[in-house]
Amino acid sequence: MLRALALLLLAAAPTWGSLEGDAAPLARGGGVIAVVTTSTDLKALVEAVGGERVAVESLAPPLHDPHAVEVTPGQLAKLKAAALLVRIGLDHEPWLARVRAAMNDARFVPGGPGDLDTSRGIELLQTETPRVKSERGVHVHGFGNPHYWLDPANAAPMTQTILDALTRLSPDGYRAFALNRARLLERLDAGLARWTAVLAPHRGARVVVVHDSWPYFARRFGLAVVATVEPAPGIPPSPSSLAALTARMKEAGVKLLITEPASNLSIANQVAARSGARLVTLIPSVGGDAEARDYPSLFEVNVRRLAQALGGAR
Ligand SMILES: [Zn+2]
16 A cells, blocks of 8 residues: 555656646746747747747837837846747847847857747748838838738748747757647637638728738738838828828728727828728737737737728728
8 A cells, every 4th residue: 555655656756846847937947948039929929839848038018119129137138048039030120139239149149049030931021122121220121021920820830930949949848849839720720710701701801001010911811901101111101191191092992091009199090080991900919908818819809800890891
């Protein structure tokens, strides 16, 4: 009897140990991989793949101006202790240059051993958009549109890149990472079928956006983005370009203007009032709204808002 109990305890011991380690995912070391991401979307994807084997910090909050991200000394310290910096790439993070200069750490230079650019493996849109490419260090979509995480199908290549990197750091985690990733993709596949069906009656709907964040989303769900309020990414419209835009919107019968929580609301309201289009606020990143708590729910929220707005606009 006692002997059997002792064996049971022995058998249970490793499990207890690993449970303890997994229960403290914020602890550094102990098999937990410290990861820093540039966005909450990337944080959500790394957490979905890494599960309890990762501790992830996002440098940028969910809603931010890409030119005004301030990284705190505490975040810099976390990056110093991290094994991996995961970023969107292209010219999405102009503020990262300052972070790298402050860090002076060869691991995190572009292409360095700790640097992970998830735009690898993505079929980019707008790579031919004529822009002043010499303006490095600003978010102008100069290397293709960087808002590619807003197509849920792009989670497959993004999480493949993440899975490969986590496996390099922790080869014995591979099975868990691959299983976690498969579960996420399964959930997204089911979501995609549902979201596509919800938006099917609105295929071809013509919309105008404030910032050009939505081309991947629009392609996936069959919306036609006919114009942007910003004449170029990050550039506010002049009064004359606003007048031309609202005239075009009326002419083209555009019923919907897509804003984001960080958009300039007074400009958006002016465009809506003058064009007669309805305003809908979509959430560009995980955490930008309480309901958008993880990557799949980001699409739940946006698809629902869009369907409501388009339904009402008929
Ligand atoms: Zn942008």
